[in-house]
Amino acid sequence: MxxxxxxxxxxxxxxxxxxxxxxxxxxxxxxxxxxxxxxxxxxxxxxxxxxxxxxxxxxxxxxxxxxxxxxxxxxxxxxxxxxxxxxxxxxxxxxxxxxxxxxxxxxxxxxxxxxxxxxxxxxxxxxFAVLAINPQVAGLENVRTLQDLLQVAKAKAGTLTYTSSGVGSTGHLAMEWVCSLAGVKMQHVPYKGGAPAVTDVLGGHVGTIFADSTIIAPHVKSGKVRALAINYPVRVPGFAEVPTVAEQGFKEVSAVxxxxxxxxxxxxxxxxxxxxxxxxxxxxxxxxxxxxxxxxxxxxxxxxxxxxxxxxxxxxxxxxxxxxxxxxx
Incomplete structure (x- = not known):
């Protein structure tokens, strides 16, 4: 289909x-x-x-x-x-x-x-969920793709953090899915909801977020965060320049x-x-x-x-x- x-x-x-x-x-x-x-x-x-x-x-x-x-x-x-x-x-x-x-x-x-x-x-x-970073956070300045992020995570030996809308959210699980396939580790910082997670990403307390597009989109448009990937089978309007997770080597991550x-x-x-x-x-x-x-x-x-x-x-x-x-x- x-x-x-x-x-x-x-x-x-x-x-x-x-x-x-x-x-x-x-x-x-x-x-x-x-x-x-x-x-x-x-x-x-x-x-x-x-x-x-x-x-x-x-x-x-x-x-x-x-x-x-x-x-x-x-x-x-x-x-x-x-x-x-x-x-x-x-x-x-x-x-x-x-x-x-x-x-x-x-x-x-x-x-x-x-x-x-x-x-x-x-x-x-x-x-669809969006994987995004705050490029002002040290170490993430030159990260522009999912593979770039995974290379940084690998170099930091499991200490690089990311957040989502909460434990067990689809953003959390999708990131863990990608990391498992890539053979790298990242530390999940849990929040009770997308709003506080976004606030801390904008504040530079956590550099990476994988969450629902509705809470990420305004900040991508303002340039405060940089979108790296979307978790959907095809590219979508509003994020036409952002490649999918599958396009970046992870076709197995199929659930949305x-x-x-x-x-x-x-x-x-x-x-x-x-x-x-x-x-x-x-x-x-x-x-x-x-x-x-x-x-x-x-x-x-x-x-x-x-x-x-x-x-x-x-x-x-x-x-x-x-x-x-x-x-x-």
Whole structure:
């Protein structure tokens, strides 16, 4: 499957046929259900995931002729929101935005994500992380690529520090993944959130950061930090001159943060397929795609089968990094 940034990734032929069948089904019945559908979000209102849900809800209402509302249940890396759906009946109209962060939360606590207690429906969006340095920090003045940084790390024999949005964040794990492949060591300086991490990088207390693009982008544009790499399959607008991690010799680092839409356990294949087809039509709307891209979300859709395969594949990849590096909360 290709990865164009500015266009919704097309469904496979089977999915397109499914979307057509779902559309015909909609035309034959005015509403999927009269029951109010709930989309649970595991974060407080105002964040990126909440924004995605509030873009999705009214659009799905229009597509399916059913009322969709968003309900925030923040806490425990979205585990509380996920549990609300895990305990729902198969035919209930309850859904959750399931992020990579939740998957990592379970793994970091030594738990197996219970993917059999939900029904994966479709990808909604992916995100990308940016590896950047403060070039004012001693030793990093001439670092302009990922390989440059790794050479400095090697010379410093494991004492070079970097930070991220927190222990077990995708930036933390991606950096450890790269270091493992390169055979070098760097010391992770943990922070509780991206904002304090960025503050200390700007202040020169830590020279390197690997974190979500939304918190790094303003400082790259101002020239206060220098972007070395992005962790995404292709280059992206706003960072067109910044090569990907894969371009710089680390094609194995393939997992990126995502959010998928999931339903209750035991949801029928027909219902999951119809919902996935509706999501693909919603994400194809130019206004919705643009709103998401403005927040550095990359709109993506997939079939239920593809979604489950993605979650299982990334679970194995992240678990290996966590276990190999002894990472714990």
């Amino acid at each position: 290709s990865h164009p940034f500015c266009h919704i990734v097309p469904l496979r032929r089977r999915s397109v046929l499914l979307g057509g069948a779902a559309l015909l089904g909609m035309l034959s019945s005015p509403a999927w259900s009269q029951e109010v559908a709930r989309i649970y979000v595991g974060f407080a209102a105002g964040g990126v995931t909440d924004l995605a849900a509030r873009l999705l809800a009214p659009a799905l209402s229009a597509e399916l002729g059913q009322t969709f509302i968003v309900e925030n249940r923040p806490g425990a890396s979205s585990a509380l929101a996920i549990k609300a759906v895990e305990g729902s009946a198969p035919a209930s109209h309850t859904f959750v935005l399931y992020p990579t962060l939740a998957l990592l939360g379970f793994l970091l606590n030594g738990q197996q994500p219970a993917l059999d207690r939900i029904t994966p429906i479709s990808l909604l969006y992916e995100q 943060p995502w959010v998928v839409l999931a339903g209750p356990p035991g949801m029928s294949d027909a219902a999951a397929d119809r919902m996935a087809a509706a999501v693909s039509r919603v994400l194809a709307k130019p206004d919705i795609a643009q709103s998401m891209q403005e927040q550095n979300m990359v709109p993506r859709h997939s079939t239920p089968r593809e979604t489950r395969q993605l979650m299982q594949r990334d679970m194995l990849a992240w678990r290996k990094i966590i276990e190999d590096n002894g990472i714990k909360l």
